[in-house]
Structure formats: C-alpha cells, structure tokens
Amino acid sequence: MNAKQIDxxxxxxxxxxxxxxxxxxxxxxxxxxxxxxxxxxxxxxxMAVDNGRVTCVLGDNGAGKSTLIKIIAGLHQHDEGVxxxxxxxxxxxxxxxxxxxxxxxxxxxxxVVPLMPIWRNFFLGSELTSGFGPFKSMDVQKMKDITKKExxxxxxxxxxxxxxxxxxxxxxRQCVAIARAVYFGAKVLILDEPTAALxxxxxxxxxxxxxxxxxxxxxxxxxxxxxxxxxxxxDRFLLLKRGKSIGYYDKKDITLDExxxxxAGGAELAELxxxxxxxxxHGDIVKEVQAEVAGTASAGAPAQLRT
Amino acid sequence: xxxxQTLKKxxxxxxxxxxxxxxxxxxxxxxxxxxxxxxxxxxFFASVSQTFIQPNALATVLYGSxxxxxxxxxxxxxxxxxxxxxxxxxxxxxxxxTASMFSWYxxxxxxxxxxxxxxxxxxxxxxxxxxxxxxxLPSFIVTLATFLMLTxxxxxxxxxxxxxxxxxxxxxxxxxxxxxxxxxxxxxxGGVDVKNxxxxxxxxxxxxxxxxLRTKVGNWIFAVGGDANAARAVGVPVKATKIGLFMxxxxxxxxxxxxxxxxxxxxxxxEGVGNEFLYIIAAVIGGCLLTGGYGSAxxxxxxxxxxxxxxxxxxxxxxxxxxxxxxxxxxxLLATIVNLIVKRRADASK
Numbered sequence: 001m002n003a004k005q006i007d008x009x010x011x012x013x014x015x016x017x018x019x020x021x022x023x024x025x026x027x028x029x030x031x032x033x034x035x036x037x038x039x040x041x042x043x044x045x046x047m048a049v050d051n052g053r054v055t056c057v058l059g060d061n062g063a064g065k066s067t068l069i070k071i072i073a074g075l076h077q078h079d080e081g082v083x084x085x086x087x088x089x090x091x092x093x094x095x096x097x098x099x100x101x102x103x104x105x106x107x108x109x110x111x112v113v114p115l116m117p118i119w120r121n122f123f124l125g126s127e128l129t130s131g132f133g134p135f136k137s138m139d140v141q142k143m144k145d146i147t148k149k150e151x152x153x154x155x156x157x158x159x160x161x162x163x164x165x166x167x168x169x170x171x172x173r174q175c176v177a178i179a180r181a182v183y184f185g186a187k188v189l190i191l192d193e194p195t196a197a198l199x200x201x202x203x204x205x206x207x208x209x210x211x212x213x214x215x216x217x218x219x220x221x222x223x224x225x226x227x228x229x230x231x232x233x234x235d236r237f238l239l240l241k242r243g244k245s246i247g248y249y250d251k252k253d254i255t256l257d258e259x260x261x262x263x264a265g266g267a268e269l270a271e272l273x274x275x276x277x278x279x280x281x282h283g284d285i286v287k288e289v290q291a292e293v294a295g296t297a298s299a300g301a302p303a304q305l306r307t
Numbered sequence: 308x309x310x311x312q313t314l315k316k317x318x319x320x321x322x323x324x325x326x327x328x329x330x331x332x333x334x335x336x337x338x339x340x341x342x343x344x345x346x347x348x349x350x351f352f353a354s355v356s357q358t359f360i361q362p363n364a365l366a367t368v369l370y371g372s373x374x375x376x377x378x379x380x381x382x383x384x385x386x387x388x389x390x391x392x393x394x395x396x397x398x399x400x401x402x403x404x405t406a407s408m409f410s411w412y413x414x415x416x417x418x419x420x421x422x423x424x425x426x427x428x429x430x431x432x433x434x435x436x437x438x439x440x441x442x443x444l445p446s447f448i449v450t451l452a453t454f455l456m457l458t459x460x461x462x463x464x465x466x467x468x469x470x471x472x473x474x475x476x477x478x479x480x481x482x483x484x485x486x487x488x489x490x491x492x493x494x495x496x497g498g499v500d501v502k503n504x505x506x507x508x509x510x511x512x513x514x515x516x517x518x519x520l521r522t523k524v525g526n527w528i529f530a531v532g533g534d535a536n537a538a539r540a541v542g543v544p545v546k547a548t549k550i551g552l553f554m555x556x557x558x559x560x561x562x563x564x565x566x567x568x569x570x571x572x573x574x575x576x577x578e579g580v581g582n583e584f585l586y587i588i589a590a591v592i593g594g595c596l597l598t599g600g601y602g603s604a605x606x607x608x609x610x611x612x613x614x615x616x617x618x619x620x621x622x623x624x625x626x627x628x629x630x631x632x633x634x635x636x637x638x639x640l641l642a643t644i645v646n647l648i649v650k651r652r653a654d655a656s657k
Binding site for chain 2: 116120123
C-alpha cells in the first residue's frame with residue numbers, strides 16, 4: 001500500500017503557456033470543493049489532464065465522481081479551489097461554456113436522444129448550416145456524409161445514419177458520442193462510466209475507443225468504479241472516497257491489486273476477504289448446513305454446496 | 308468534364324441496407340396513421356353523400372379544417388417539443404377580445420388593437436413557457452392554471468369594459484375593412500369561394516415543416532422533446548427553445564383570434580373553452596407523441612383535415628351530429644395505437 005503519490009510538477013508534458021513559457025496542464029484542478037447547502041459533496045481535489053493521457057477517476061458510489069465531472073463539464077460551479085484550462089483560471093456557467101473551451105462530456109445515460117436519427121444526434125447543438133439570415137437551413141447531406149465518415153474512422157460501420165439512435169446497442173451509442181466529441185474538436189474528453197451498463201465484449205470495444213481518442217491527442221478523463229477497466233487504459237489514477245481524494249498515482253507507481261485494494265479501502269477489503277473465506281470454508285453456517293445435509297442425505301452433498 | 312462525371316461510379320450501397328420499397332418507407336413516417344385514416348374517411352363520406360364531393364362542400368370542409376389546423380401547427384410543434392398547452396382555446400378568444408376592446412375603448416384604428424393582440428398572445432405564450440421553465444412543474448398544471456385564469460379574465464374584463472358578454476361591434480371603425488381583408492376574406496377559385504384561412508394554414512404548415520426538418524431550431528425541438536437533459540448537455544438552449552415554442556403557439560392563436568374577430572365583428576367572451584382539446588387531438592391523430600420527440604407538422608394538418616371531414620361530413624350525410632364525437636374518439640384511439648406501435652419499433656433494441 002506504499003505506492004508513490006504523484007508530484008504535480010513531474011507530470012507536465014510539453015505544453016507551455018504561450019506567454020510565460022512555463023509548462024501548463026491542459027486542464028488542472030487545485031483543491032477544488034463543492035457543497036450543496038450543508039452537504040459537502042467534494043473537498044480538496046487536485047488533478048491534472050494532459051494531451052494524449054488518460055486520467056482515471058475511480059471511486060465507489062457516492063464518492064463524488066459525478067460532482068467532479070459536473071464541475072468540469074459546466075453543469076455545476078465549484079465553491080472552493082481553482083480550475084485551470086491551459087493555465088487560465090476558469091469557472092463554467094453552462095455546458096455550452098465548457099464545450100466552447102474544448103471540454104466534451106460523454107454521459108452514460110444521457111448521451112443521445114433515442115428517437116432521433118443518428119446524424120441528427122451527431123450534430124445536435126452544433127448543426128452545420130448554409131444560407132443567410134432567417135433562411136438559414138441545415139446542410140443535411142453534408143451532415144449525413146460526415147457522420148458516416150467519422151463513425152467509420154472510429155471503426156463503427158453503420159448501416160444507415162437515418163435510423164433512430166435508440167436502435168443501436170449501448171456500446172455503439174457510447175462510440176457515437178465519443179466520435180462526436182472527437183469530431184467537434186474536443187481537447188478534453190470526459191467519459192462518465194461508459195462501461196458501467198455494458199457487457200464484457202462491449203466494454204472492450206469502448207475501452208479501445210478511449211485509447212483511439214488518446215492517440216488522437218485528446219486528454220481523456222475516464223470515470224469508472226471498475227479498476228479492471230481503468231488500469232489497462234489509464235496513465236494516472238485519482239481515487240475518490242466520500243468526497244475526498246484518497247490517492248493520486250502514476251501508472252508506473254501502482255499495480256492493479258494495489259489500486260483495487262485502495263479503492264475498497266485496504267483494511268476493509270482484507271477483512272471482507274477474510275470473512276468471505278470463512279463463510280466459504282469453515283463458517284458456522286456452512287458447518288450447520290453441512291451437518292444437516294449429512295444427517296439426511298449422501299456424503300456428496302457438502303462438496304456440491306461449496307461450489 | 309461530363310465524361311468523367313458520367314464515368315464516376317456511384318458509391319457502392321451498403322449490402323446490409325435492404326432497399327426498402329416506397330410503401331415501407333411511407334409506413335415509417337409519423338403521419339401515416341392519419342393519412343390512412345383521412346383517405347378511409349374521405350372515401351366513406353364520398354360514398355354516403357353526393358354533396359360531400361361537390362367543390363363547394365370541399366371548400367367548406369377545408370375552411371372548417373383550417374380553423375383547427377392553424378392552431379394544430381403550433382400545438383404539434385409544441386408537442387414534439389415535449390410540452391402541451393391547455394390554454395390555447397381561450398387564448399384565441401383573449402386575443403380577439405384584446406384587439407376589439409382596445410380599439411373600441413380608445414376609439415383607435417383596429418390595426419392598433421390587432422398589433423396589441425399579437426403582443427398579448429405571444430406574451431401569454433412567453434409567460435406559460437417562462438413559468439414552466441422556472442418552476443419545472445408539468446405543463447399540464449401550468450397551462451391548466453393559465454386556461455382558468457384566461458377564462459375568468461375574458462368574461463370579467465369584457466363585462467367590466469363593454470358591459471356585456473360579447474365584445475362591442477367594431478364594424479364601423481377605422482381599418483376594419485382592411486383587417487377583414489387580411490384575416491377573413493374569400494378567394495374565388497373556379498367559381499368556388501375558398502376562405503383565405505385555408506391558404507394561411509397551408510403556408511403555416513409549410514413553414515413549420517421546413518423549420519422542423521431543415522433548420523437547427525427544428526433539430527432542437529426534436530431534441531428537447533426527446534430528451535431535454537441530453538439536449539442541454541450537448542449545448543442546446545432548452546429553455547429558449549421551449550419558451551419559443553409556447554410563443555409560436557401564441558402566434559398561431561393570434562391569427563385564429565383575428566380571424567374569429569373579423570369573420571363577424573364581435574366575439575363572445577365565453578367562447579373557446581374545450582377547443583384546446585381539438586387542437587391536441589388533431590396533433591395526436593397526426594402522429595405527434597404525447598411524450599414528445601416525435602411527430603410532424605404535416606401530421607397535425609392531416610389530423611385537422613380529418614376533424615374537418617368528420618365535422619362537416621356528418622352534416623352532408625344528413626346524420627345526427629351527435630355521432631361526430633364518436634368518430635373523433637374512434638379516430639383518436641386508432642391513431643394513438645398506431646403511434647404506440649411506431650414508438651415501440653423505434654425503441655426496439657433499447
């Protein structure tokens with residue numbers, strides 16, 4: 001459990017502040033906090049996002065992950081600390097502000113409007129238009145072509161961009177949302193639990209798109225409660241618990257087991273494992289059941305019970 | 308140049324997209340249920356009544372349809388945007404009363420009253436939308452409250468200012484003739500008088516369809532009705548879109564209100580109650596989902612046409628008009644079932 005915590009300055013990549021030529025992060029949070037009335041949702045969170053890096057935010061339910069992304073995505077405003085974009089202090093008033101600053105968010109549940117065709121969803125909020133004044137109309141054919149091409153580039157081969165997006169599978173919808181963010185020039189891509197509702201295979205597909213987005217030079221924030229999804233793709237890991245940061249690690253300084261242990265709260269997990277072991281092997285309940293079964297049926301029953 | 312163009316191979320079609328025949332394509336449209344209903348109803352009335360297919364009778368049916376259809380345009384857009392408005396029926400009368408009472412009381416040119424009525428109508432829409440967005444209450448509650456308040460205001464203010472239940476006659480006032488020419492006149496086409504509301508209706512449907520399908524505002528309307536949270540998250544101005552839709556309904560109400568006023572020269576202050584359901588029914592028959600996010604302006608127009616045919620067709624067939632409501636109810640039920648099947652199919656693999 002002695003993994004080395006990250007020193008902020010070490011992580012600076014090649015980005016420089018255009019005026020002072022000092023290194024800056026694409027996006028950084030310093031001691032950010034947020035409370036709703038008397039409820040403290042988040043305190044003292046520090047993290048950084050850089051080009052071509054995946055920053056994973058891990059935590060159990062209620063750890064403050066959603067609050068954190070809502071601050072970065074402009075849905076909520078932070079009460080404490082500072083949020084820097086390319087070294088400049090910012091506070092977003094609306095999701096539009098965040099989008100304009102190059103921060104795109106892919107939400108797990110509300111990424112798309114199910115009844116609308118794929119191409120309308122792809123360009124929703126950023127429609128291409130032609131014409132002047134009140135006669136401005138959408139350039140439908142161009143939008144359809146771009147949608148098809150962009151999705152093909154991401155490796156999604158669509159049958160028909162006219163079909164309602166609700167007909168796509170969960171993983172495909174996530175991918176459309178990621179492709180959309182990449183196309184619209186996002187510099188920072190926030191993924192809110194993209195794999196939470198997906199099966200193993202679909203999760204793998206989404207994780208691959210995360211790496212594709214990273215290789216295209218985006219700074220990715222990957223929010224998840226599954227260390228097995230985070231570890232293979234992440235470059236650094238921020239662990240949250242009850243609204244506080246309980247660790248911030250570089251990939252080379254931590255292993256998957258350590259990460260899992262940290263997430264579940266080290267000692268607690270060990271205790272739980274011990275308990276489970278007892279129950280599975282020689283627990284009182286098992287013994288009782290075994291005794292009962294032995295009294296009435298054949299000797300093979302306990303072995304079956306254990307499996 | 309032409310050579311290369313002709314030589315250029317067309318993009319290979321995706322083999323997984325089975326070429327759909329035109330009939331299947333048509334069945335995917337929101338207004339298909341209404342269209343089938345309209346054709347069935349037309350054939351039915353044409354077979355039972357000789358007068359129904361006379362040009363004069365058709366013009367009357369179209370006029371009846373247009374008085375519903377003008378409002379159904381706005382109401383359809385609003386329903387696609389995920390809200391509905393119960394105050395539309397009385398708001399039409401409020402608009403007409405505003406125009407007539409204001410110009411009568413201050414003895415002004417009626418066009419001043421007409422302009423004020425526009426401000427009031429659009430203003431009512433704005434207030435409906437604004438309260439809705441501020442309180443996040445269901446539109447059912449907010450517009451029900453507006454409906455009741457407007458009903459009371461119509462009756463109360465008319466009695467207070469004009470001293471009766473109907474607005475005073477404005478037929479002798481300045482500007483009456485020109486306003487009547489704009490809002491309530493007839494065009495003679497091949498010996499048949501067609502009311503100009505029919506043309507206003509057609510223009511409104513065309514504009515609404517264009518906005519809905521070919522502009523970004525249309526995209527936003529579908530989005531705020533389909534999933535307002537998703538729309539907001541990708542940067543769609545949800546509040547402005549919804550308030551704008553209520554204002555568009557107000558605008559349609561103004562046109563119909565002015566027609567009601569200038570078709571005669573006075574308005575009954577107690578009118579309009581119950582009409583809001585006719586507009587909503589027209590939109591629903593036309594394929595707009597009550598839950599929002601799906602529908603078309605053309606559908607609302609077909610819904611209004613069905614309404615007009617059933618309304619007048621029963622008269623031409625010389626039946627008891629009592630049957631009208633039965634027809635309307637049946638159409639509504641059938642249309643909603645068709646809509647339900649469509650939505651299920653769209654959500655199929657969700």
